[in-house]
Amino acid sequence: MSGALFGGQPAGPLIGPEETLQGIGGAVAAIPLTHPRNRRWWIAFAGAVALLGVFGFTLGYLLYAGPGVWANNNAVVWALDIASYDWWIGVASGSLLVSAVLLLLGAEWRGAVNRIAETLALLATASAGLYPIIHLGRPWFFFWNLPYPNTYNLWPQFRSPLLWDAIDIVAFLVICVSLWFIGMLPDLATLRDRAFVEAMRQSDAKARTRKLALLRAQIYGIVASGWRGSAAHWQIWVQAYRTVALLGVLLVVSVQTGASVMLAGSLMPGWHSTLLPVSFLVNAVYSGVGVTAAIVVLIRIVYGLDALVSVRHLDVLGRLLLCLGCASAYCYAAEYFDTFLNGDPEARGVLVRRMTGDHALVSWTAILGLVLPAQVLWSARARTAPLVLAAVGLLVAAGAYADHVMVLVVTLTQDFLPSSRLPYGPDPWGIATFAGSLGLFLTLLLLFLRYLPAVSIIESRRLALARAPGTEAAAREAASRATLRPEENPGPAPLWGVSATFASQSDLAAALQAVSSISPPDQVHLDGHGPVPMPRTLRALGLEGRSILPYALAGALLGGAGFYAMCVYATAYDYVFLIGGRPRLSWPSFVVPSISFAMMTGCIAIHLALLVLNRLPRLNHPAFNIPGFLRASDDRFFLSAEARGDRFDAARFERRLTSLPVEAGRPLEIRRIPR
Template sequence: MAIQAATPKGTPRGATIGGQYIPPSHTDRSIGSTIAGIAFEHPSRTRWFIAFGISFLMTGWLVIALVWLFYWGVGVWGNNIPVGWALDIVSYDWWMGNACGALMVSALLLLLRQYWRGALNRAAETTAVLCAAAAGVYPIIHLGRPWFFYWNLPYPNNLLLWPQFRSPLVWDAFDIISFLIVAVLFWYVGMLPDLATLRDRASRRIQKQMYGIAALGWRGSAMHWARWLQAYRILAILGVLQAVCVQVGASVMYAGTVEPGWHDTLLPFLFIVTAALSGLGMVAVLVSVIRYLYPVETLITRAHLDILGRLILAVGLLATYCYAADFFFTALGGDVYERAGMMRRFTGTYAWSWWLIVIAALLPIHLLWFRGIRRSAFMLFVIGFLMMAGVWGDHFMTLVTPQHHDFLPSSQAFYTTSFWAVTTFLGTVGLF
């Protein structure tokens, strides 16, 4: 969470401390003291070590799963023909969707000059960076020979060969690298005033030196604020464009195949909306956990939770419209294969993934019509977690269902996920 001192000079006082969102008893100095106290004293040290231990164990399972994968090959995941893109790509798309959604929401709020975002933006930007890092594992490990992953990059070589720029593998490599560059810069530039505040409040010499180096000589002059705000907004624009390009690029990648159900013109917009939905869900979960673990109830107030719930409700209604439009366009269209694919989503072998979307993502959002639900951190945690699960089901339905049953009966086969595929996914959760 950002220290509220990181607000440009000349901003109205109400906007500086969040207006009606933060109690008027708070000042810039008291907000800085509260956040710096958490950074230096760590009041929930025991809980942090417990959470870190669980994450470390899950990451250890990821290492074991990767060793097993590199020894036996991607067949240990249960991938087959025709389902060549399975839980690995589902997990990759889900992580990237969370990253794109979180980055896009934080950047748009900055561009719209919503200064109350200071209570939420650091969680959103950190979510974007960590989700992209977790997603970056999959484009490498799902290769047949992952030790040659650098072949996807245009590096100098004696044979003067270029990568195949029409390959989805190359697209994924550029997606991850470019997204990480923009997300990390947006996250880091936004923290510069906060790092300077921590530098000035640090009591140990090593802390002062570390935060001083990280703050890049920030002194809070008018020139610093002007250049900082300009750079921050430029990176916000790049972040929005990057998030949109990644999601639209995924839909174009699907459209390059002949599978039924992957050529709907609504698919790019649906990917953007579901990414925003899952990103907001993850931000809601993290903000609720932070509010529970640390004494920040007066900084992340119920008013902040209320407006976060409103955003989730609005994006959830957009997602509901997209699914309804997809159903009607397919039902009224003349493509029998598209209609058959739609019916398999409702009643087929993998119908559970469609109903997971409805039960976990589309129905719970209507609880947010009630003000008391929106202002409850626990309910936002539950709804955010359900939305992430529902959007994961959307990626599974979109990816696996069309592959296992396409045009030819001779090429139809079922996919069953394996223990190692689930272990790999849970390991990336621990890595996050």
Template sequence: MAGSVTGGPLIRPDETLQGIGGTVTAIPLTHPGNRRWWVAFAGAALLLGLFLLTLGYLLAAGPGIWGNNNAVVWALDIASYDWWIGVASGSLLVSGILLLLGAEWRGAVNRVAETLALLATAAAGLYPIIHLGRPWFFFWNLPYPNTYDLWPQFRSPLLWDAIDIVSFLVICVSLWFIGLLPDLATLRDRAHVEAMRQLDAKAPTRKVALLRAQIYGIVASGWRGSAAHWQIWVQAYRTVALLGVLLVVSVQTGASVMLAGSLMPGWHSTLVPVSFLVNAVYSGVGVTAVIVMLIRLVYGLDALVTRRHLDVLGRLLLCLGCASAYCYAAEYFDTFLNGDAQARGVLARRLTGDHALVSWTAILCLVLPAQILWSARARTAPLALAAVGLLVAIGAYADHVMVLVVTLTQDFLPSSRLPYGVDIWGIATFAGSVGLFLTLLLLFLRYLPAVSIVESRRLALAEAPAVQEAARQAASRAAARPEENPASAPLWGVSASFASQGDLAAALQAVSGINPDHVHLDGHGPVPMPRTLRPLGLEGRSILPYALAGALLGGAGFFGMCLYATAYDYVFLIGGRPRLSWPSFVVPSISFAMMAGCIAIHLALLVLNRLPRLNHPAFNIPGFLRASDDRFFLTAEARDDRFDAARIERRLAGLPAEAGRPLEIRRIPR
């Protein structure tokens, strides 16, 4: 049972499929809390303006405005990059793991986590570019044909960053769009209904409503909730999530490999990869908790984001807080017991040196706030969760500053020791990137569903099956009669509507043997319909071969390009590494493999489902808009002139009320 893990319901028992769609789509269609949104957007826009001002000054004066020097070449710029990519990694990992584990409560969290991963990656991607000094030449880090006959340096961490960011962005966009696609269809249909209502009423905003419906229709790509669509969608969603999880592990452990590639003390512990990964996930969950609490409060989504969701988020934060505390304790004990003099010196400077405040901020904010979540009352208090999440985000940023700055200010040579002080322009750049993030987030909340409609509906069907039972009983009281169409109209096929997936599956089973060579059967509904796959003969379809082929070809191709360039075509001695320094090629090759596999999955999703297709005869079925709402449809398409519509209608009309009788049967003209 979905409600057996912790106490309390995941969704209100009286929620219906139609009610869930109406609650979530009302936010982008009617804009509740409009004044508060504009106030927040104005604040975010001011920060975004500060970001643009800072970038303009940076391009004119150079990276020296951040206060970096010959010793501390990485400071707030790379710390901000690491923090943003950590938030993105944590959000992506949480979303992917919840999806792969099939957590039924994920619908209230996944959409926010996927959006945060995408927007944080966009914010992070700017930092490796703007810290180059001449950012307009950023593309020199990428392998591309050029007149200079030059290759990028594949053994350099700078190239790893470039490949990681591009791969991360591709996977985040793909996971976000795939999860959003069915919800866009729901928005399309509801926006169409609203546009028609305004046109009939001659409302002054009717042109805007019509334009909005057209835009949603285009981005929905012709999704119609076909059983074939859902089958490939579920596989694509889960497989991209798996690739995202693998990429997160690769990127976070790869970051520790970048640091370990230098001689600087304090960056060579085998605990660093684990610590990076734990704190990245921790910060991602913390920021996700803050945003989920704000959305729940502002838009009144208490029915979909329940106290049990808060409890689960609190438990996640508590577990990650304990894991972070363990990482700190293990690192400090190991350094004091087994570290050399230089490593101990780094640890001492972290705790008592010029930047001790940053270090203690990291430790206290990452370890202590989560401990209040041992209390069940605190775990279900929105303000407490938001406060803990915010403190965790602050602590994670301080941790990145601590790891970089404290080590770089003092290396092995006394002559190269230079102090570092935080500059106002470094703070302004980070604040501006927060403004960019918030601006994009607010636009997302205004125009797209903040909670997954599909996952919430699946949860409602699992938690409250009585909802569909009531609809099925209403169907049993109706005598299904075929609707007559003019005999002169060319016939496309026959459609029938149902109240539940079970009735649709029973009807498909009943008619699947009628002239199979002359009929193409399909089912349509607002949620995935695994029970319809056997009657439709779709059980053998899989997207995994495309994913595997794309990942293997992409990873092997990139690895081969690295070997060819460094060993044969562009031979230079870099950092004492040999020509065939294959360990340096593993990190970017894995990232590229994940990206190539993701692109292959996305293309397979569209090609196998024959999308985009903005106009399909099924859209001509009366009431078909409810296929994205609360109805299930059977379509029997005529393949040739020997199509026997009357026989199909008789078979459907004769089904028992409790086993597949349709609500309505219609003949559909072309």
């Protein structure tokens, strides 16, 4: 996909040919399990916590003295507070959109990027979510924006952009959490199994940290929700992951265009432009890709993940930044050209003040930061230089922040009424608030890097199977050397079923096809387990027809229609109050929050369907009693045959498996599993 999209000669392989399923899991899982570069992490964490302390102190003073400490005035009611919110939500939107689009397009190289992008989207949303609350003046009454029964029988004003922000940020947070958790669920199972092996090793060695190791394994086991890598699990997981990504794309477009239409729908010079929604969306994606590229480079350098985050990944990220930089330059050129050619005097005056007025430094920082740094990436050498790519990403992020300040402050300082024109200058408390929110973001990011997989193990393994031909060949060679060990049911314990171990998915699928004819559904339940999605196993099991889409569609339609009906009822019938000259049945004002609410309820429906259809969480499934089953999240594939009644002939089942040829489904090992 990357070659078709960007063209040119590739900078190198996406993944090393020597990478194996076990090696990929070991390289990524070693970071949260062994904590390499421990001293560097503690130094960075101390700095982030210091900034977080600044945030806490600033918020305390803000609650004591009020929002006036930000130096806002009657003219410039929105300054660094809303600019910071717009910037954070822009970074979140860009990161979420990049991850979702790469997933929907099936880009092979997404494994090194999507986990970081999803994490940045979640953390940036958390940082952004604080600003709409703390800028209210009395933030402890933030829940007044929510539709809930109260003693005054009042409704929130659904035509107000403040309510749109409240619904948008909640919906955005729900989708970010869902996409992040669903994508990480199989990787959490890998951490669970590796942590359990390490806990058992320390327990046998009587190590002093054995209790801590066991506690860590238990925590990973709980958050993994009993994931077993079942073929049915993988089928629903793939559908849920992609569907939530689609909802995320729709929500990003809704949030960014909704916020910009709110400005463009006004008559303020500099805002009243049809190009504003496009430039908002472009610069949001641009800043998200820039921050993602900088963090990817940081992780690659610090943790030595050159084999998984290759030069080819850096090259593709550089090309993305270059394309978005050209799009941003076009938006600026179109705005200036159209305004000076066809705009009114007030709009032209805004552009002149941006370039020569009191805030010219901010304006030129925005223009130069968003346009010039990316042009360096026309050079292939610059695109594949990690430090250059990270520097460009950070400059783009700084330019995007300056752009938000420029759009808000320059317009608000001088409107149509000379009597209401007031100057504005940034205040140290506003700067400290943004620096503190950056500390919150960095603190959460460092905790993520310490305890969770920074690179998607699943996507990297899928890429290895597709691009490294030696992976499956090595597995087949191991299978040819293995010795079959059919074992009798130990002792008088009742039989749960039979398990078989395989080195590859193709062998598992061949074995399932061979035994399905002697395994009626009323006698045995067949399933397959493995460390990656298994489409061939699904076909062998006949499970291809299941779909999660009806649940997503029903959840989105019911949620969106219900919220829209509530808006109509509250505004047109129960709580009639004119605002902003809008009519009571102001359907465009109702559509914006209704779409966001529909995306949120659809996401919740998908998440619940994923758990219910896969019967998760279940932490004590009998499949965990299969010897060596922990490798189902590593490099082995398992067939499980659960007996249903006394008519299941385990001996016949085992004979059929042992009769298979090595190259067509012969298992490495066969076991009988007691209940």
